[in-house]
Amino acid sequence: MTDISTREMFQYLVGEVTRVRADEIDAHLAACHSCQTELDGLRGMIELMDEPDEELESVDLVPEVRKMIEIDSEKPRQHRRSLPAAVVLIGALLVAVAAVTIWTGFPEEREIFRAKSSGTMIPEQDRWVALRAYRLGESGQTGRLSTGMKNDDFLLFAYTNLGEQTKRYLMIFAVDARGKVHWYHPGYTSAESDPASMPIESNVTSEELPEKIRHDYSAGPLWIYSLFTDQPMKVSAVEAMISGLRPGERIPVEDSAQHILKTVVEP
Numbered sequence: 001m002t003d004i005s006t007r008e009m010f011q012y013l014v015g016e017v018t019r020v021r022a023d024e025i026d027a028h029l030a031a032c033h034s035c036q037t038e039l040d041g042l043r044g045m046i047e048l049m050d051e052p053d054e055e056l057e058s059v060d061l062v063p064e065v066r067k068m069i070e071i072d073s074e075k076p077r078q079h080r081r082s083l084p085a086a087v088v089l090i091g092a093l094l095v096a097v098a099a100v101t102i103w104t105g106f107p108e109e110r111e112i113f114r115a116k117s118s119g120t121m122i123p124e125q126d127r128w129v130a131l132r133a134y135r136l137g138e139s140g141q142t143g144r145l146s147t148g149m150k151n152d153d154f155l156l157f158a159y160t161n162l163g164e165q166t167k168r169y170l171m172i173f174a175v176d177a178r179g180k181v182h183w184y185h186p187g188y189t190s191a192e193s194d195p196a197s198m199p200i201e202s203n204v205t206s207e208e209l210p211e212k213i214r215h216d217y218s219a220g221p222l223w224i225y226s227l228f229t230d231q232p233m234k235v236s237a238v239e240a241m242i243s244g245l246r247p248g249e250r251i252p253v254e255d256s257a258q259h260i261l262k263t264v265v266e267p
């Protein structure tokens, strides 16, 4: 059996593969050290979702919402393979939060969902989207991407796409200290291809993109952009826009929503 893809490992961890396939994967994992190491890293990443999310931390859920979440978490979950209880609970919570945003009819209650970094002026549309980045090291160690990373870390991403009119397309890329652009989504490897934004889910919180991606960055600050749009955009068009911007500056795309992260690549 060949190695297991990152995408399928995610499905395995959240209990979304058939029993027959799960048994095959178990057998492969028992014999393959590199897949086992990667699986441990991905499991660690999923467990990280148990940690408080700064996007949702400040959210003061209305009582009805809280009640719905409690009811949902008490439901027995069949068809699920054994996962740490916390992971299942967080899954239930995220599903409930997403469901509730559709259900809530009052703008002032919707508003409660996002009050990102109070004090700074954030365009209204940016309050409804978020990008989370995770690093996966060579030996399987995982972490939420924060102030630093190694050049050879793999990155994985999760996005949040909420709001009255959710965005339909997403691009994720980074600009390194020398101004070089590194693409994550869409993947962009050959100069002739000029891929477009990828379609995304609406009303989702921390939706994982099950691809691990590594680039050769210059040491120094690294800005990671997420660009949510109504229409798909081409890589070439976005690169042309970025070339005129200061590092970390918002990209001037009308009707877009953005969340920009900053980290530093160790020399």
Ligand SMILES: [Zn+2]
Residues within 6 Å of the ligand: 002, 003, 004, 028, 032, 033, 034, 035, 036
């Ligand atoms: Zn393997």
